[in-house]
Amino acid sequence: MHTLPEDLTRNSGEHLSGLICPDCGGNLVVALIGDAHLHFRCRVGHSYALLELLAAKEERLENALWAAVYHLEELSALVNDVLPRVEHEPSLHEAFLRRRDLAADLSKAVRHLIAADQPLGRADPRTRPEPEGAP
């Protein structure tokens, strides 16, 4: 599936993209303005230049990974807390223990992925403000 339409030509108006808006989930349309400027806009009016869209997508990706960490850690803790309730059933108890430990291991792995990830557009020397009072 293509993210950008193949017939995207200079100043030919807005085309439907294969992308969703990082802020509301709506369809994004894209226009090529001038020679190089890709401009994205969704139905409700969220609007991005290419690098801004990439930064927003990177942010959504990190949020999704943290959501995965949260669900794994919550699941592991929940399974752990209900262990006493399944003690009378050894096979179930064993399955609960395995799930608790695997979920905990996976959450550690995703935390490592987040720590090792290198999103685009971070610590760009061109965008680093010099010490002056930014509002």
Place this chain on the structure above:
Amino acid sequence: MNLNAENIRRDIVVIGGSAGALSTVLAIVAGMPRDLPALVSVVIHRRANSEASHLHEIVARRSPLRVVEPVTDESSRLGTVYIAPADRHLMLENGHVRLSRSAQEHRFRPAIDPLFVSASQVHGHRVVGVLLSGGGSDGVLGLTAIKAAGGLCLVQDPAEAPVKTMPLNALQKDQVDAFVTSAELTAALPRLVRGETVALTPRPRPLRSDFCS
């Protein structure tokens, strides 16, 4: 090179900036004489909860012109500087400044494009758009609209801007009339408002590659 050789009164001044733009905004408003018949509108990117940033007071302290941070739509008056409030786009309509919580643009509200585009639609060739220091691409589309409507587009010299991305993004396009230092802007704007021609020393247009290692 000569700016505004047509001697059109560019009395609708729209200014956009982000990180690093405040000192230039202050210099510009401080250089506008009290009797200047200009409608000046300013968007500086700010957070939704930045009401307590005292932006209005900071600008008002330096400005001979009346400074207003609108809380609601109001009639616009020449001789006034309108500051976009936190969490609202500031737009110009016929005889009014309008506030809107419409969707964030470039992940900002207020954003620069809605001000520039609305100004170009209502005031056409009377508009002079000024894009200052900052990151991202907000304002680039707005300048395109201003230019297409016959207005004048000025961008802060990237060599001087604390954050160069936004000026560089604008300069990549062909709709910019000149790139200027803070001092040149401060001197030029009151004269453009009065319809005078401003002579600038020509120098080569900076490229993105000049600022990247």
